[in-house]
Amino acid sequence: MERPAVDKKAIKEFFDFCKENEVEFIDFRFTDIKGVWHHFSFSANAVDESSFEGIPFDGSSLPAWQPVDKSDMVLIPDPVRYFIDPFTADTTAIVFCDVWDIYKNEPYEKCPRSIVKRAMKYLQESGIGDVAYFGPENEFFIFDSIKMRDSVNCQYYEIDTEEGEWNRSKEYEGVNLGHRPGTKGGYFPVSPVDSMVDLRAEIVKVLNQVGLETFIVHHEVAQGQGEVGIKFGDMLEAADNVQKLKYVVKMVAHLNGKTATFMPKPLYGDNGSGMHTHISIWKNGKNLFAGDSYEGLSKMAMHFLGGVLKHGRSIAAFTNASTNSYKRLIPGFEAPSILAYSAQNRSASIRIPYNNGEKAKRMEFRFPDSSSNPYLAFTALLMSGLDGIENQIDPGEPMEINLFELTLNEVRERGIKQLPHTLRSAMEEMLLDREFYKKGGVFSEEFIQIYKDYKFETEIWPWEGRPHPFEFITTYSC
Numbered sequence: 001m002e003r004p005a006v007d008k009k010a011i012k013e014f015f016d017f018c019k020e021n022e023v024e025f026i027d028f029r030f031t032d033i034k035g036v037w038h039h040f041s042f043s044a045n046a047v048d049e050s051s052f053e054g055i056p057f058d059g060s061s062l063p064a065w066q067p068v069d070k071s072d073m074v075l076i077p078d079p080v081r082y083f084i085d086p087f088t089a090d091t092t093a094i095v096f097c098d099v100w101d102i103y104k105n106e107p108y109e110k111c112p113r114s115i116v117k118r119a120m121k122y123l124q125e126s127g128i129g130d131v132a133y134f135g136p137e138n139e140f141f142i143f144d145s146i147k148m149r150d151s152v153n154c155q156y157y158e159i160d161t162e163e164g165e166w167n168r169s170k171e172y173e174g175v176n177l178g179h180r181p182g183t184k185g186g187y188f189p190v191s192p193v194d195s196m197v198d199l200r201a202e203i204v205k206v207l208n209q210v211g212l213e214t215f216i217v218h219h220e221v222a223q224g225q226g227e228v229g230i231k232f233g234d235m236l237e238a239a240d241n242v243q244k245l246k247y248v249v250k251m252v253a254h255l256n257g258k259t260a261t262f263m264p265k266p267l268y269g270d271n272g273s274g275m276h277t278h279i280s281i282w283k284n285g286k287n288l289f290a291g292d293s294y295e296g297l298s299k300m301a302m303h304f305l306g307g308v309l310k311h312g313r314s315i316a317a318f319t320n321a322s323t324n325s326y327k328r329l330i331p332g333f334e335a336p337s338i339l340a341y342s343a344q345n346r347s348a349s350i351r352i353p354y355n356n357g358e359k360a361k362r363m364e365f366r367f368p369d370s371s372s373n374p375y376l377a378f379t380a381l382l383m384s385g386l387d388g389i390e391n392q393i394d395p396g397e398p399m400e401i402n403l404f405e406l407t408l409n410e411v412r413e414r415g416i417k418q419l420p421h422t423l424r425s426a427m428e429e430m431l432l433d434r435e436f437y438k439k440g441g442v443f444s445e446e447f448i449q450i451y452k453d454y455k456f457e458t459e460i461w462p463w464e465g466r467p468h469p470f471e472f473i474t475t476y477s478c
Contacts, residue, residue: 003053003054003076003100004076006049006052006053006079007079007080008049010079010080011049011052011079013079014079014080014082014093014095015049017082017093018044018093021084021091021093022091023044023084023091023092023093024043024044024090024091024092025041025042025043025044025088025090025091025092025093026041026042026043026044026047026092026093026095027039027040027041027085027092027093027094027095028040028041028042028055028075028077028095028097029094029095029096029097029243030075030096030097030098030099030111030113031111031112031113031243031373031375032062032063032064032065032112033063033064033065033110033112033373033376033450033451033454034063034321034373034454035112035321035371035372035373035374035375035376037243037247038062039094040057041092044093051077052076052077052079053076054074054075054076054100055074055075055077055097056072056073056074056075057073057074057075058071058072058073059071059072059073059099063454063458064110064450064451064453064454065110070103072102073099073100073101073102073108074099074100074102075097075098075099075100076097076098076099076100077095077096077097078095078096078097078098078113079095081095081096081240082094082095082096083210083211083244084209084210086206086209086210086248086251087251087255096113096240096243097113098111098113098114098117099111099113099114109444109446109447110447110450112239112373112375112376113236113239113240113375115375115376115379115442115443115447116235116236116239116375116378116379117236118440118441118442119235119378119379119382119383119440119442120132120234120235120236121440122383122386122439122440122441122442123281123382123386125440126386126390126440128281128283128288128300128386128389128390129281129282129283129288130282130283130284131234131281131282131283132234132235132279132280132281132282132382133232133233133234133238133278133279133280133281133282133362134232134233134234134235134238134239134277134278134279134378135231135232135233135238135277135278135279135362136230136238136241136242136275136276136277136278136368136374136378137227137229137274137275137276137277137278138227138242138245138246138262138273138275138370139220139225139226139227139262139273139274139275139370140225140226140227140249140260140261140262140273140370141161141222141224141225141226141260141261141263141266141267141273142161142196142199142224142225142226142249142253142258142259142260143159143160143161143224143258143259143260143261143266144160144161144162144258144259145159145160145259146158146159146160146259146261150466155466155467155468155469156469159266159267161223161224162180162195163180163181163186163195163196163223163224164180164223164224165180165182165183165223167180168180177192179192179193179195180193180223181193181194181219181223182223183222183223183269183270184221184222184270184271185221185223186219186220186221186222186223186224186225187218187219187220187221188218188219189219194219196219196224196226199252199253199256199258200217200218200219200226200228201217202252202256203228203248203249203252204217204228206248206251206252207228207230207244207245207248210244210248211244212230212231212241212244212245212248213230213231214228214229214230214231215229215230215231216228216229217229220271220273221270221271222267222270222271222272222273223267223270224267225270225271225273228245228249230245232278235378235379235382238374238378239374239375239378242275242370242374243374246262246370249262262369262370262371263322263324263371264320264322264324264325264327264328264369264370264371265324265325265327265328266324272327272328272369273328273369273370274328274366274367274368274369274370275319275368275369275370275372275374275377276364276365276366276368277364277365277368277377277378277381278353278362278363278364278365279304279362279363279365279381279382279385280301280361280362280363281300281304281385287358287359287361288300288301289301289304289361289362289363290358290359290361291361294343294352294398295343295352296358296361297352297361297363298361300389301361301363302394302395303388303389303391303392303393303394303395304363304385304386304388304389305341305350305363305385305388305395306388306392306393306394306395306396307384307385307386307387307388307389307391307393308350308365308381308384308385308388309339309340309341309350309388309393309395309396309417310384310387310388310393311384311387311433311436312339312349312367312384312417312419313339313417313418313419313420313425313426313429313433314380314384314426314429314430314432314433314434315377315380315381315384315430316367316419316420316426316429316430317380317423317426317427317429317430317451317455318372318373318376318377318379318380318430319365319367319368319369319372319377319380319381320367320368320369320371320372320419320423320426321371321372321373321376321377321423321455322369322371322372322423322459323422323423323459323460323463324371325369325371325372325423326420326421326422326423326426328369329367329419329421336348336349336366336367336419337349337367337418337419338399338411338416338417338418338419339416339417339418339419340398340399340416341363341395341398341399342398342399342400343398343400347402348366348398348399349365349366349367349419350363350364350365350366351363351364351366352364365381367419368381376451379442379443380437383436383437383439383442383443384436386439387436387439399416423455423459423460423463424456424460424464427452427455427456427460430448430452431448431452434448
């Protein structure tokens with residue numbers, strides 16, 4: 001397979017952009033299996049049109065990528081996806097990149113952006129739709145400090161924020177002003193209880209600066225928690241935008257002497273952070289999810305929903321990709337653990353938002369979180385939904401009751417499926433239910449096995465092998 005032909009017009013526009021903005025450095029970025037951004041930079045005068053044909057780099061130093069004897073990889077810069085870094089002292093253009101496998105002479109099967117592109121191609125070739133739109137809502141925490149220790153005789157972390165109710169009696173230079181949201185009290189209070197208004201405003205301004213269109217901005221339910229809504233896009237654009245959002249939120253917090261995290265459940269007893277994801281499929285400029293079935297959805301949308309419900313326990317391996325994810329997915333914290341759908345019901349894992357008009361018809365998947373790799377999470381959601389459409393999977397009846405109030409026995413008696421309770425369980429479900437991921441060559445068997453090995457070796461086994469402080473409370477004196 002030949003490498004993609006360079007888009008000379010787009011490349012010229014990129015260099016015109018660099019000249020207009022007096023760019024001094026060009027920073028090439030790509031995403032690893034976990035979803036972490038990596039980069040290297042060149043002086044702007046060292047980059048020319050040939051750079052867009054491929055830039056060699058060492059792929060052996062990245063976890064779960066290439067062995068040392070086959071370490072050479074090639075980055076393929078995307079000439080239409082770039083922005084000016086708002087945080088560097090010298091003007092720097094950041095360019096999104098894909099990874100090319102020189103040994104197989106094809107897009108790298110472990111490159112998350114390449115996986116999304118294969119999923120987008122599969123959607124089009126299936127004839128079902130032209131484009132799938134994704135609208136992620138990434139919640140986050142901003143803390144004043146985080147201390148942690150992981151050693152043979154000590155497992156420890158301590159988070160602090162002035163908003164924390166544990167600071168009600170603390171002296172701040174002799175004064176404690178006392179305005180705090182408290183546990184689960186952070187939803188929409190005005191200042192001074194909401195202490196992050198100016199910080200979120202700065203985040204919004206920088207997001208607008210890097211090309212993201214924002215809308216709702218607010219404090220979330222938990223102490224130190226916030227959310228900034230950004231406009232939806234196609235799968236690739238939406239996943240790229242998550243990377244930009246995370247970068248901006250973390251850096252704005254950092255430059256203000258604070259620390260931001262997208263960790264799902266950093267605070268015990270308070271709400272966690274999700275990545276609620278809105279999805280619709282369009283063809284010929286028409287929203288295919290609008291129709292005359294439940295809540296104005298189409299039969300196709302219902303089958304898409306059925307596919308996600310059927311494969312939900314499997315796709316959790318990608319949408320809820322950390323051991324910490326499953327500390328969020330417990331009843332009582334507005335994080336749905338039950339695989340069911342409903343209209344306006346936030347206790348269901350899939351919600352049909354209230355809206356007017358067929359263009360706005362969509363589904364909101366409430367269980368994903370931001371510890372996932374957005375490229376892999378979005379692909380898993382799409383592939384499960386497409387399997388539902390292709391096999392006309394019935395989603396069953398909606399659940400209109402408050403699912404948070406059901407006991408575990410009631411859930412079992414009703415035969416309602418739940419999301420897995422641990423990352424290990426999610427990975428095991430994924431391995432048992434993985435064939436649909438491989439349609440159209442979107443996920444390869446090799447990638448699935450590498451992903452499984454990586455998660456077990458870097459997260460599951462290390463987490464399972466460590467004593468937890470709570471175990472000392474329950475077990476030490478036995």
